[in-house]
Amino acid sequence: MWHLVRIxxxxxxxxxxxxxxxxxxxxxxxxxxxxxxxxxxLDVTEMRSLDSMVLDANxxxxxxxxxxxxxxxxxxxxxxxxxxxxxxSLQIDDAGNFNLSIVDIPSIMTACYSxxxxxxxxxKPLPEIFVEDAAFINKMIExxxxxxxxxxxxxxxxxxxxxxxxxxYFPFTPYNFExxxxxxxxTTASFARMVLFRxxxxxxxxxxxxxxxxxxxxxxxxxxxxxxxxxxxxPQDADYMRTFLMQPAHSFDNLTAQLEEVIDQVYxxxxxxxxxxxxxxxxxxxTSIASKPRLxxxxxxxxxxxxxxxxxxxxxxxxxxxxxxxxxxHSLTDALDSYMAVGKTITTKMVWSFTDSMxxxxxxxxxxxxxxxxxSGASLWDSVSFIxxxxxxPSKIEYTAAPGTKFEIQSVQHTAVSGKPVTMIGLExxxxxxxxxxxxxxxxSTHQQRLSEGVVKQIIDSHGFVQSGRxxxxxxxxxxxxxxxxDE
Numbered sequence: 361m362w363h364l365v366r367i368x369x370x371x372x373x374x375x376x377x378x379x380x381x382x383x384x385x386x387x388x389x390x391x392x393x394x395x396x397x398x399x400x401x402l403d404v405t406e407m408r409s410l411d412s413m414v415l416d417a418n419x420x421x422x423x424x425x426x427x428x429x430x431x432x433x434x435x436x437x438x439x440x441x442x443x444x445x446x447x448x449s450l451q452i453d454d455a456g457n458f459n460l461s462i463v464d465i466p467s468i469m470t471a472c473y474s475x476x477x478x479x480x481x482x483x484k485p486l487p488e489i490f491v492e493d494a495a496f497i498n499k500m501i502e503x504x505x506x507x508x509x510x511x512x513x514x515x516x517x518x519x520x521x522x523x524x525x526x527x528x529y530f531p532f533t534p535y536n537f538e539x540x541x542x543x544x545x546x547t548t549a550s551f552a553r554m555v556l557f558r559x560x561x562x563x564x565x566x567x568x569x570x571x572x573x574x575x576x577x578x579x580x581x582x583x584x585x586x587x588x589x590x591x592x593x594x595p596q597d598a599d600y601m602r603t604f605l606m607q608p609a610h611s612f613d614n615l616t617a618q619l620e621e622v623i624d625q626v627y628x629x630x631x632x633x634x635x636x637x638x639x640x641x642x643x644x645x646x647t648s649i650a651s652k653p654r655l656x657x658x659x660x661x662x663x664x665x666x667x668x669x670x671x672x673x674x675x676x677x678x679x680x681x682x683x684x685x686x687x688x689x690h691s692l693t694d695a696l697d698s699y700m701a702v703g704k705t706i707t708t709k710m711v712w713s714f715t716d717s718m719x720x721x722x723x724x725x726x727x728x729x730x731x732x733x734x735x736s737g738a739s740l741w742d743s744v745s746f747i748x749x750x751x752x753x754p755s756k757i758e759y760t761a762a763p764g765t766k767f768e769i770q771s772v773q774h775t776a777v778s779g780k781p782v783t784m785i786g787l788e789x790x791x792x793x794x795x796x797x798x799x800x801x802x803x804x805s806t807h808q809q810r811l812s813e814g815v816v817k818q819i820i821d822s823h824g825f826v827q828s829g830r831x832x833x834x835x836x837x838x839x840x841x842x843x844x845x846x847d848e
Contacts, residue, residue, distance in 0.1 A: 361384050361385065361386040361387060361406075361445040361446070362384070362385060362386045362404070362406065362415060362445055362446040362447075362448050363382055363383060363384045363385060363445055363446075363447065363448065364381060364382055364448050364449075364450055365382070365447045365448065365449065365463065365464065366447075366448075366449035366450070366463060367381070367449075367450050367451075368449075368450070368451040368452070369396065369450070369451070369452040370452075370454060371396050371397040371398055371399055371452065372397040373394060373395065373396055373397070374394075374395045374397075374531045374532075375392060375393065375394055375395070376392075376393040376395060376528065376529050376644070376645045377392060377393075377645075378528045384445050385404070386404075386406040386415075386445070386446075387406060388406060388407060388408045388650065389405075389406070389407065389648045389650035389651035390405070390406055390648065390651070391403055391404070391405040391406075391645060391646050391647060391648045391740060392404050392405075392645070393644075393645035393646065394450075395531060395532055395643075396452055396456075396483055396532075397531075397532050398486075398532070399452070399456045399483050399486070400456055400482075400483030400484050400485050400486050401418075401483060401484040401485075401486070401643070402417060402418055402450075402452075402458060402460075402483055402484070403416075403417070403418055403484070403645070403646050403740060404416070404417050404460075405417075405646075405648050405650075405739050405740055407648070407650050407739065408439050409439075410439075411425065411426035411439070412424060412425045412426060412439070413439045415446070415448075415460070415479070416739040416740070417458070417460045417479050417481060418458075418481045418482065418483065418484060419481060419739075420460075420479040420480060420481040421479060422460060422461075422462060422476055422478070422479045423474075423475075423476055424439065424446075424469075424473045424474070424475055425473060425474050426472065426473055427471075427472060427473060427474055436468070436471075436472035436473070437468060437469065437472065439473075444466050444468075444469055446462050447462065447463050447464040447465070448460060448461070448462060448463070449461045449462075449463045452483070456482055456483040456485075457480070457481070457482055457483075458480065458481060458482070458483060459478050459479075459480045460478060460479045460480075461477060461478035461479075462475055462476075486532055486533075486643070487638070487639035487640075487642040487643055488639070489533055489535050489539070489636070489639050490635070491535075493538075493632045493635055493636055494535040494538040494636070496629075496632050497538045497541065497542060497632065497633065497636060498538060500629065500633075501541060505602065505603070505605070505629075506541060506542075506545050506550070506633070507541060507544055507545045507548055507550065507752075508545060508548035508549050508550045508599065508603060509599045509602065510599045511548055511549070511752060512591070512592055513591065514548075514752040514753040514756075515752070515753060515754070516752050517544060517750075517752060522537065522540045522541055522544055522750070523537050523540070525540050525749065525750055526538075526539060526540030526541070529640075529643060529644060529645075529749070529750070530640065530643050532643075535636075538636055539636055539639055539640040539643065540640065540750055542633050542636035542637045542639075542640055543637055543640040543641065543644075543747055543750045544750050544751070544752060545633065545637075546637050546711065546747075546760070547747065547750070547751040547752045547753065547756070547758065548752050549593050549600060549603065550603050550633075551711075552588065552593070552600075552603065552662060553603045553604055553626065553629070553630055554630055554633060554634055554637070554710070554711065555661075555662060555710050555711070556581060556584055556585065556662070557576070557581070557626060557627055557630035557631075558630065558634065558709050558710040558711075558763060559665075559669070559672055559673050559688070559709055559710050560576050560577040560578075560580050560581045560584075560672075560688055561573070561574040561575070561576060561577075561680075561709065562574050562575045562576070562577065562679075562680050562681070562682045562684060562688070563675050563680045563709060564675075564680040564681035564682065565680075565681065565682050565684065571628050571631065572624060572627050572628060572631070573631070575682070575684045576623070576627065577684075577685075577686075577687065577688040578619070578620075578623065579685075579687070580669075580687055580688050580689070581619065581623070582612070582615060582616045582619050583612075584662070584664055584665060585604060585615060585619070586609070586612050586615050587664035588600065588662075588664060589663070589664065590662075590663060595608065595609045595610075595615055596608050596609070596610060604619070604622070604626055605622045605625055605626050605629070606618040606619065606622060634711070634763065637711065638711075638762045638763065640747075640750075641711075641745040641747065641760050641762055642745070642762070644745040644746060644747060644749075644750075645746070646740040646741060646742060646745070646746075647740065647741045647744075647746045647759070648739060648740055648741075649734040649738060649739060649740065649741060650739070652716050652741065653734065654731060654732060654733060654734075655714040655715070655716060655731075655732040655741070655744065655759055656714060656715055656716070656717060656718050656720070656721035656729060656730065656731055656732070657712060657713060657714045657715070657721055657724075657729070657730040657732070658715075658720075658721040658722055658723065658724030658725030658726070658728070658729055659724075659725065659726065659727075659728035659729070659730060660673075660726050660727075660728065661713060661724050661726075663726050665726075666726070666727075667691075667692040667726070667727045667728060667783070668689050668690065668691055668692065669688070669689050669690075670692055670695065670728060671690040671691075671692065671694075671695030671699070671700060672688040672689065672690055672709075673708060673709055673710055674699065674700070674706040674707055674708060674709060675706075675707040675708075675709055676699040676700075676704070676705075676706055676707060677690055677695070677699060678698075678699070692727075692728070692783065696772055696783075700769055700772075700785075701769065702769050702770065702771060702772060703768070703769065704768070704769050705766050705767065705768050705769075705790055706766070706767055706769065707764060707765070707766050708761060708762075708763055708764065708765050708766075708767070709763055710763055711760050711761065711762060711763060712730075712760065712761040712765070713758055713759070713760055714730070714732055714744060714758070714759040714760070714761070715757045715758060715759070716757050716759070717757075718731075718777075720757060722777055722778075722780075722782075725782065727781070727782065727783060728782065728783050728784075728785065729777070729782050729783075729784050729785070730784075730785050730787055731784060731785070731786050731787065732744075732767075732787050732788070732789070733770065733786060733787065733788045734788070734789075735788055735789055735790075735791050736788075738791070741759065741789075742789075742791065743761055743762075743765050743789040743791065744759040744760060744761045744789075745759060745760050745761075746758075746759050747759070747760055761789075765789065766789070766790035767787040767788065767789055767790060768787065768788045768790055769785065769786070769787060770786040770787060770788055771785070771786035772784070772785050772786070773785075773786075
């Protein structure tokens with residue numbers, strides 16, 4: 361455990377947990393995010409072993425290591441449950457550089473453990489937020505296009521709760537409510553709009569219009585909105601169609617005619633909300649790899665897309681170069697033989713969602729499961745954000761990766777889970793090693809396993825019986841499932 365006892369900084373500071381700055385924090389695998397007004401973020405992550413402890417601060421480490429030779433009269437305090445929380449001193453200059461050091465160390469600790477002087481590094485940058493984007497989202501909130509209206513299968517959050525969460529997680533910006541709302545809205549069925557209007561862009565073609573950066577595959581957009589069929593979320597449902605600024609449609613021709621009238625407005629809506637969503641994701645606290653050594657994602661998470669449209673979710677798909685009018689659909693087999701082959705790097709066009717168990721991922725899988733391994737030597741999942749605190753459903757564990765995130769394909773296995781055929785793809789985030797945020801091995805390197813048949817079986821067995829689902833919102837809410845079992 362640790363706490364800040366000395367601070368030298370000109371900026372206002374907050375911790376994203378909402379507790380006082382001087383509060384005691386830490387524990388094995390716990391990462392705490394310090395927010396520095398106008399400057400950036402500092403993630404302090406604690407990890408322990410039997411004879412050592414490390415505080416990772418934005419990739420720079422403060423180590424405590426047991427001395428090999430200690431001949432004192434008293435037993436050394438255990439780092440597992442030490443009665444001495446570390447006293448930390450933090451200095452932050454106006455350029456975003458920090459120095460973190462351990463001070464006021466009890467003599468028994470210095471006798472038992474070697475302790476470094478300090479760790480120095482740079483703050484992670486704050487996201488860029490445009491005033492015009494926040495104003496637009498506010499108008500959409502006033503007109504009740506945001507958040508999704510009348511959600512039937514989640515406990516929801518009130519506007520007051522969302523405002524309070526915005527102040528807690530995003531206190532550095534006057535637009536904290538808009539960030540919180542964009543993130544909350546993503547966890548509802550609004551995600552369909554935010555996904556479809558990203559993946560059906562021809563990202564290899566510049567439209568010449570900044571607000572609408574790439575041409576759209578309009579025919580595929582219309583078809584996939586029309587084919588929506590998860591729970592109540594269909595083109596005949598008024599609330600679902602409202603997310604696309606349309607009225608209920610009872611024929612494909614009617615839907616197509618409506619879409620042609622509003623398509624540019626919805627496109628602009630999607631781009632703006634995605635920008636605020638990414639800013640919110642970038643600002644959320646990070647999760648340690650010690651606490652979550654792997655993440656999982658059931659794909660494709662919109663059932664009607666099918667595996668034939670999984671490949672178009674990546675910028676490397678050659679169909680992104682058009683010409684405009686060519687259908688954005690590419691067989692999974694062809695994708696895996698080319699730009700998604702083992703060793704290739706893919707770049708996402710949309711926000712990707714992950715969870716923390718194979719069982720949960722299979723509920724959302726429609727033929728594909730992604731297994732995300734941590735980058736070698738990293739202590740945090742720096743490229744994914746834990747967003748459940750702002751979800752419409754607190755029981756839905758969700759991590760998200762922003763559009764533009766790069767992943768290396770490590771392995772591909774065609775297997776079966778509970779009798780269901782699944783293509784299991786092993787991935788690793790690709791980090792910018794030349795940037796200011798260096799990563800260091802923490803308590804030994806994390807063992808990276810490719811998805812051999814043995815590892816696949818181990819993952820499946822460790823998560824018990826799993827069932828294949830039909831997309832993010834086909835599955836009933838957990839509480840509803842429990843209530844139904846009780847009724848039986």
